[in-house]
Amino acid sequence: MATCYRHPNRETKVSCSNCGRPICPDCMTSTPVGMRCPECARQRTRVVRGPSGIGAGVADATRVLIGLNVLVFVACLLTGGTLFDGGGTIYEEGALYGPLVDDGEWYRIITSGFLHYGIVHLGLNMFVLYLLGNLLEPAIGAWRFVGIYAVSLLGGAFGALLLDPTAVTVGASGAVFGLMSATLLIARERGLNELASQLGLLLVINLLFTFSVNNISVGGHLGGLIAGALAGVAIIAGERQRGGARQALEALALVALALVAVAGALLAAAESTPSLGG
Numbered sequence: 001m002a003t004c005y006r007h008p009n010r011e012t013k014v015s016c017s018n019c020g021r022p023i024c025p026d027c028m029t030s031t032p033v034g035m036r037c038p039e040c041a042r043q044r045t046r047v048v049r050g051p052s053g054i055g056a057g058v059a060d061a062t063r064v065l066i067g068l069n070v071l072v073f074v075a076c077l078l079t080g081g082t083l084f085d086g087g088g089t090i091y092e093e094g095a096l097y098g099p100l101v102d103d104g105e106w107y108r109i110i111t112s113g114f115l116h117y118g119i120v121h122l123g124l125n126m127f128v129l130y131l132l133g134n135l136l137e138p139a140i141g142a143w144r145f146v147g148i149y150a151v152s153l154l155g156g157a158f159g160a161l162l163l164d165p166t167a168v169t170v171g172a173s174g175a176v177f178g179l180m181s182a183t184l185l186i187a188r189e190r191g192l193n194e195l196a197s198q199l200g201l202l203l204v205i206n207l208l209f210t211f212s213v214n215n216i217s218v219g220g221h222l223g224g225l226i227a228g229a230l231a232g233v234a235i236i237a238g239e240r241q242r243g244g245a246r247q248a249l250e251a252l253a254l255v256a257l258a259l260v261a262v263a264g265a266l267l268a269a270a271e272s273t274p275s276l277g278g
Contacts, residue, residue: 015035066126099272121171151230173221179228
């Protein structure tokens with residue numbers, strides 16, 4: 001294992017995203033394009049120094065995603081939905097339902113991830129998204145964070161359609177579960193074992209909740225969890241590489257995962273009941 005170039009007695013798996021030198025948590029500076037060593041960080045502006053290597057800095061993309069979910073929920077209320085039960089015209093037109101996806105309404109794979117059953121459902125998902133976003137986004141950059149979120153959302157739709165294609169499914173839970181698994185893996189990769197253990201406990205609690213409470217999309221949660229883990233592995237693999245092609249390879253890996261999730265969702269929808277009355 002490589003050792004920090006400033007602290008030779010400290011092993012690390014993280015390298016500066018600019019010069020490639022290995023850096024320990026005390027030498028990491030979070031920037032929108034990844035972790036930087038102290039020298040490279042001084043070449044840029046608006047960076048935030050964080051001794052832990054994760055969770056330091058702004059999370060603008062997280063706030064935008066939360067805002068989009070809230071705006072969609074308000075739009076559902078304005079089109080006939082209720083505060084605690086969801087519904088509404090937008091809800092009906094965007095919820096995930098296998099037969100309709102197979103009938104050509106493939107956009108439901110995406111739109112369903114921004115719809116919620118009610119304000120409690122929305123509040124729980126947005127609270128966890130806020131916590132995870134403020135941990136992960138500053139550590140890996142906005143575009144990587146959004147990439148993991150998108151892959152997890154699509155993976156959640158794939159899992160929901162795979163296990164129960166005729167169930168009506170909505171919610172950002174798949175994306176949130178994916179962020180949870182990705183954050184856990186990246187934290188452990190960067191030597192933040194205590195944080196990784198805390199995230200692991202949170203994940204176990206949420207999985208117990210998933211399997212013990214009725215009317216929860218088990219497939220959506222597990223699909224998002226697996227997709228997020230794979231996206232996290234792609235980011236970790238990219239950080240271990242050196243050279244200018246690293247970011248392109250990470251982006252390619254995330255796009256490939258997203259395409260696989262969409263293709264899987266469409267195939268799963270094709271196996272569903274071909275009509276609403278079936």
